[in-house]
Amino acid sequence: xxxxxxxxxxxxxxxxxxxxxxxxxxxxxxxxxxxxxxxxxxxxxxxxxxxxxxxxxxxxxxxxxxxxxxxxxxxxxxxxxxxxxxxxxxxxxxxxxxxxxxxxxxxxxxxxxxxxxxxxxxxxxxxxxxxxxxxxxxxxxxxxxxxxxxxxxxxxxxxxxxxxxxxxxxxxxxxxxxxxxxxxxxxxxxxxxxxxxxxxxxxxx
Numbered sequence: 090x091x092x093x094x095x096x097x098x099x100x101x102x103x104x105x106x107x108x109x110x111x112x113x114x115x116x117x118x119x120x121x122x123x124x125x126x127x128x129x130x131x132x133x134x135x136x137x138x139x140x141x142x143x144x145x146x147x148x149x150x151x152x153x154x155x156x157x158x159x160x161x162x163x164x165x166x167x168x169x170x171x172x173x174x175x176x177x178x179x180x181x182x183x184x185x186x187x188x189x190x191x192x193x194x195x196x197x198x199x200x201x202x203x204x205x206x207x208x209x210x211x212x213x214x215x216x217x218x219x220x221x222x223x224x225x226x227x228x229x230x231x232x233x234x235x236x237x238x239x240x241x242x243x244x245x246x247x248x249x250x251x252x253x254x255x256x257x258x259x260x261x262x263x264x265x266x267x268x269x270x271x272x273x274x275x276x277x278x279x280x281x282x283x284x285x286x287x288x289x290x291x292x293x294x
Contacts, residue, residue, distance in 0.1 A: 111139045112275045114223040116196065117268065120146040120184060120239060121230045122260065128152075129168025130261035131228065136172035138265075138272045143178045144225070146187050152180050184238050192242075196223040200235045201267055202246040209245040216247060218271045219278040226271060228264050 117135050122128050128145065135143045145152060153159055156178050160166065165173045181187040191198060199218075204210045218224060227243065229235030240246065249258065249266055258266070 111141060112272050113141060113279065114196075115140050115271065115275060116142045116144055116191070116225040117264065118144045118146065118187060118191075118198070118225050118227045118239075119260075119264075120187075120227055120235060121148055121233075123231055124260075125151065125164050126168045127231060127260040129165050129173070131264045132165070132169040132176055132178065133172040134261065134265045134268055136169075136176040138268045139276065140176075140268060140272060143176055144181060144187055144191075145178060146181050146184050148183055150182075154180050184236050188239065188242050191225050194223065196225045197221040198225045198227055198239065198243045199245050199247055200227040200239055200243045201229070201248070201263060202235050202240060203248055205240060205246050208240060208243075211245050211247055213247055213249050213267060213270050216245070218274045224271070224275075226267060228260060228267075231260050 117131065117140050119128060119131050122131075122145070132143055134140075152165075153162070159178055159180075160174050162173075169176075181190065188198065199221075221244070226247075227235055227239050229239070247267065249263065251258075
């Protein structure tokens with residue numbers, strides 16, 4: 090009993106210690122993933138890098154609607170190394186439903202994608218991810234990538250520069266690289282400024 094109390098106290102202390110480093114108003118969206126192991130890996134990255142929430146577009150209904158039920162799924166708990174228990178996850182039936190929810194809450198979406206004609210395309214480390222108070226970063230299906238609908242309603246397409254013969258990365262690796270850059274910038278910003286006031290101006294912390 091005493092040992093259990095110590096463990097709970099240690100968990101609470103850790104939660105308080107990392108709170109200032111979490112990136113507020115930052116959401117990771119996984120669109121129609123085909124492999125549950127990849128969901129777990131992305132959620133692990135979300136938690137480790139301090140992203141506030143994860144949304145999953147799941148048109149096949151592979152996951153339960155309730156986050157608490159997701160936490161009990163052994164497949165998700167194991168592949169995320171229990172990160173599912175510490176990161177809020179919300180499920181959507183469709184890309185349209187997810188986009189509507191984000192837009193109604195004034196989130197701006199960006200997608201991870203190779204160069205797409207007619208869209209704003211940026212290289213990962215050349216973009217400023219602090220100009221959006223509320224930001225959602227989309228990652229697409231392992232085979233098809235991000236949907237046309239998500240691209241059309243996004244602010245820009247972000248690509249990872251690659252210099253090898255193989256010019257593709259798996260979902261877990263891609264999410265880790267992209268989210269590292271995004272959270273690094275936003276954490277630095279949060280340490281210097283409060284988020285914009287009602288007039289849209291940056292305010293010193």
